[in-house]
Amino acid sequence: MKKQKYKILCFLFSLTAFSQQQKNKQEFITNGKKIAVYTTADDTKLRLTPTDNLVFSTSSQPTETEISVFVESKKTFQTFMGVGGAITDASAEIYAKLSKEKQQEFLNAYYDKQKGIGYSLLRTTIHSSDFSSESYTYIQEGDKDLKTFSIEHDKKYRIPMIKEAIKTAGGKLTLYAAPWSPPAFMKSNKDMLKGGTLLPEFYQAWANYYTKFVKAYEKEGMPIWGISTQNEPMATQTWESCIYTADAERDFIKNYLGPTMKKEGLADKKIIVWDHNRDLMNQRANVIYSDPEAAKYVWGMGFHWYETWTGGAPMFDNVRKVYEAYPDKKLMFTEGCIERFDAAKYQFWANAERYGTSMINDFNNGTVAWTDWNILLDQNGGPNHVGNFCFAPIHANTNTGELIYTPSYYYIGHFSKFIELNAKRVSTAVSRSSLLSTSFLNTNGKMVTIVMNHTDKSVIYNLIVDTAKTVVTIPAHGIQTLVY
Template structure:
């Protein structure tokens, strides 16, 4: 498996950028050639070069019986930050069990743009989450003054992996951190698990905790871009969790966390609110952003994709509504994974398509960054101290001594490998519901269009870019990236 993956990824070379500056010269596809990469079910195609001799020609009026994708480079929207995944305790513990050769392969697979899919974002946790082998904090019990604060726990597995990821990426990464729960003694429930709330007398101590975390990680040479206030603040989970109503999060932000960050010289660190599902994000945005004293501290809003737990569909319209209502605030997808681990479904294609559907819709609705959950889990979907086992794009089967690449890894790669930080999203629309599509123009002028076919049939479609067109074929249940 390793040789196959490495050979495929080594074959992918960066398509030459164009000399024009997209800010100074209107984009023209006239006469340009198109490079196509494809991943498709029931084929050997995995981020593979898949078409030759494609080039643009003058366009004609599209017909109703044709399938088309329309790209208008003159209409541009949000600036892209990046794509990545979370380095959790679980990911780091599994990584430490890999062979040196597997570790190198794994780091290249995620963080090398040439050999892998070029991740540019990292999320990590402030002390433990469910994806830790046990609950822990950075302070002794009842230490309100935080005099015992220490990140020594993280120095064994998590910090070494983060440092290796930064090194493998060979560039500055955007790294942010999220807490799952304050220490038990700070909560009204006196437990890190099963919800509960931060007790009012510990608001300031908890705000100080974030500052301590940032200082400790940066002392280790790990730059922290920002923090989220609370992971999933409306979920009472069996694992580490803590409830904040919209008003409580607003008040904690404006009275404690924001001023404390500012007082400690961290006014340039970003604070991300909500960090939960799309279902309630509009109410949370309305409450926090409508208060100027709270809003001034909020860079933007994070969100997850688990609102489908009740059998409904993803609430993409809520993302658009927040983007349209508060255009000065950013939107970041902060977590998603395939739940309910089952090793028989490592290659289950619908899991990958869930990523493609969510990523395309989130970007088209204004999202600037997209972060997957665990980058690596073992052959049991963990470790997880409450048995909440899940999928990751790559699994380390320690018992069998191999890395397992799921289709989700390749679907994510169709975005992360080619759309680079500072790219601008470009107006894109498909003429048939079987196809989903999004486009970005990289800072070097190169255009990137991602097309996904959700249907059981191969589809021939025309790609229209202003006054130019080309004809492309996409297999059934496939995703393509087109560079031009």
């Protein structure tokens, strides 16, 4: 009798599990769904503003003269991991100068999903970068045994701000960190600035340095999700920088960083390679990923958007080619900002469109996460100890205490506010080059489609999802998020 009861219970449990599985596999349906439209556009007051509530009707064959966005809900790709920005020393120093009210407004603007745009990612630096008021490390110069290691410097500005960001985000942010340079004594040029390479006799000491950083930050209550080997390893900059060829980065990870992280109980922390522009990312992937002993330690590849410094166009296809060649490795946009600060261009719309264009293309090419650079800078585009002043989505005027929201903030928000963690990217295409588009299916069953119009004219377009259709108008130089 007991055996029979047990069999019945097992059968019922299996049936429940099967029906739950089927429920989870349910196809996305448009029938009866309303489409909420949110719009931001140049020469208007629209900023993430609800502008329409639409319904679907049955779609028929679109004509060649119509402009259409096509979403095929059954074709899904990578899982979304988040959007965010970097808390640098510069951001933290400026944040500390704000009034308590402005600090709360700022935190809500980035990290609160209802009041702001809901950032879920946070990048920070391992000791100083150019966006610090000075160069510094966590040890006394020459201390190869790291006996003097201390993150005391970061406790003044950066750590308190990171903790407040995590709290505002609901207690959890995906936090990762990158070094700009090893300490001067560990380098061939004996200088944290202007490139140079890591000297072989300090490979182990430098690998130990990462583990000490991770443990020190985690002791302060800030879980570290991952680290990258080196910020921009092929650029000799006037600021903190260090050169690694693809072979050098591969060997450092294979022989030192990977094994050391594992030995120190940090094997679950993700290691990001490259962390530089799209131009050379394919070669870096080929060299590191083709070595199984190095590749086993690597979560994926980080990349930036500054390959346009040569005057050329962004190399979006390179992202797709890495995604196609190495589908088991992840892709993460780890840094981008508008260079050459100019206060007259706070509201320069092309800056925002650079964000929209990059985010749509990068996601469509397989990227799982997208991280902006400084989340806050002052009215001079700093502080920056080598004068490399840049834009942030939000600036603070430290003379007046006001916050200045740039269009870039709202363009980023069209993604970060509506796409939920663990959403799946969905096949999306456009019929005309006047529009760009991407879509994600949230785990709650809501589809999010982002459409961007970078032309001087408003565009009427069909949104065709599977066999359903609605008609939408997007203003000139506008971006829309459609939730349905």
